Amino acid sequence: MIPYGKHKIHKSDILEIKKVLNSDFITQGPKTKDFQNAISKFSNSKYCVVSNSASSSLIIACKAIGLNKNDNVWTVPNSYVATANCALHCGAKIDFVDIDINTGNISIEKLEQKLKIALKNNTLPKLIITVHFAGSPTDQELIFDLSKKYKFKIIEDCSHSFGAKRNNFKIGDCRFSDISVFSFHPVKMITTGEGGACTTNNIKYYNKLNMLNSNGITKNIKDFKYKANSSKFYYEQQYLGFNFRMSDIQAALGLSQIKNLSKTVKKRNHLASLYKEKLSSLPVNTQYISKKNLSSYHIYVIRIIPKFFKLNHKEIFNYFHSKNILINLHYLPIHLHPFYRKLGFKRNTFVNSEMHAKTALTLPLFYDLEEKQINYIVKLLSNICK
Numbered sequence: 001m002i003p004y005g006k007h008k009i010h011k012s013d014i015l016e017i018k019k020v021l022n023s024d025f026i027t028q029g030p031k032t033k034d035f036q037n038a039i040s041k042f043s044n045s046k047y048c049v050v051s052n053s054a055s056s057s058l059i060i061a062c063k064a065i066g067l068n069k070n071d072n073v074w075t076v077p078n079s080y081v082a083t084a085n086c087a088l089h090c091g092a093k094i095d096f097v098d099i100d101i102n103t104g105n106i107s108i109e110k111l112e113q114k115l116k117i118a119l120k121n122n123t124l125p126k127l128i129i130t131v132h133f134a135g136s137p138t139d140q141e142l143i144f145d146l147s148k149k150y151k152f153k154i155i156e157d158c159s160h161s162f163g164a165k166r167n168n169f170k171i172g173d174c175r176f177s178d179i180s181v182f183s184f185h186p187v188k189m190i191t192t193g194e195g196g197a198c199t200t201n202n203i204k205y206y207n208k209l210n211m212l213n214s215n216g217i218t219k220n221i222k223d224f225k226y227k228a229n230s231s232k233f234y235y236e237q238q239y240l241g242f243n244f245r246m247s248d249i250q251a252a253l254g255l256s257q258i259k260n261l262s263k264t265v266k267k268r269n270h271l272a273s274l275y276k277e278k279l280s281s282l283p284v285n286t287q288y289i290s291k292k293n294l295s296s297y298h299i300y301v302i303r304i305i306p307k308f309f310k311l312n313h314k315e316i317f318n319y320f321h322s323k324n325i326l327i328n329l330h331y332l333p334i335h336l337h338p339f340y341r342k343l344g345f346k347r348n349t350f351v352n353s354e355m356h357a358k359t360a361l362t363l364p365l366f367y368d369l370e371e372k373q374i375n376y377i378v379k380l381l382s383n384i385c386k
């Protein structure tokens with residue numbers, strides 16, 4: 001069986017987890033702080049707060065930014081549902097901006113058009129959440145320029161792109177956003193089992209993220225509203241928060257994994273270049289990656305040109321799965337899920353995202369994937385071409 005993605009656990013990772021299990025703290029201990037510092041150091045951001053998933057990190061990021069009931073939030077349909085759900089958890093209204101079919105990322109042209117209309121209608125978004133699809137960064141600097149003109153906040157959903165760069169700057173440095181969010185789910189570039197993180201350069205957001213992550217509580221005397229009450233046992237709840245904390249067991253794994261992140265990104269780029277070369281004679285499109293970008297290649301997505309295939313899109317999935325190659329689809333557009341249809345979203349509204357979903361295949365890509373397995377996957381694909 002060849003999955004579409006898989007974690008890589010080194011012996012050193014296991015040793016680090018064992019150390020925590022034998023220590024005084026298995027949660028909220030020193031490893032969580034060390035992992036936060038390591039993420040900030042790696043991404044060149046000032047602050048980091050780790051959580052139990054990127055889904056959780058996205059929710060506290062929206063709340064830290066001050067998203068309120070009926071605020072407008074825009075994101076792309078070509079993402080995992082958590083990218084949009086976080087806005088709804090704050091009572092905000094969600095809408096989408098279509099993607100550029102070649103990059104899979106937000107279309108700047110369509111964003112500009114939609115902003116002009118929203119300005120006239122007084123429906124400008126308070127927040128835009130971008131996604132660096134498959135690990136290849138968006139044109140974040142252009143979105144940042146638009147945010148100054150139209151006065152919206154930006155969250156980068158970097159769940160696919162830890163270790164990626166644009167113009168040689170690290171993704172997650174928040175140079176063009178308020179908060180960046182990472183995922184450490186096992187198919188991602190590094191894993192903590194489940195896990196996520198927010199990075200930011202804004203101390204106010206950082207303090208609020210910390211509190212929201214831990215039931216809205218602060219134990220920091222300098223943040224207390226009732227300073228006169230402070231004593232050894234004293235703490236204050238200042239927001240309605242959650243227990244989204246990461247444990248020290250997970251953080252120890254993350255801390256060990258992050259040491260291999262650059263190597264992992266290099267390996268994924270090597271495997272992606274093998275795919276690109278071997279697929280070059282087949283009727284498929286590969287993702288356009290700007291020369292400004294270093295992709296982290298979280299996933300390897302191609303788009304078939306249907307008229308050159310003997311099987312339709314669905315049959316291709318069945319064919320590969322019957323051969324134990326577990327190809328996947330990234331993504332069924334968010335607005336077409338039953339939950340979002342109930343909110344009023346319809347087919348034929350974000351046509352590039354819908355076209356992408358009708359033709360995209362996610363081929364296996366993970367650290368230990370071998371060249372002979374890539375050869376086999378490409379051979380299977382060529383067998384079903386006309």
Ligand SMILES: Cc1ncc(COP(=O)(O)O)c(C=O)c1O
Nearest residue numbers: 053054055080082159183184185
């Ligand atoms: C773009 C994107 N955002 C958010 C998430 C949610 O991540 P998590 O599984 O860590 O909650 C994912 C997970 O696959 C994702 O791909």
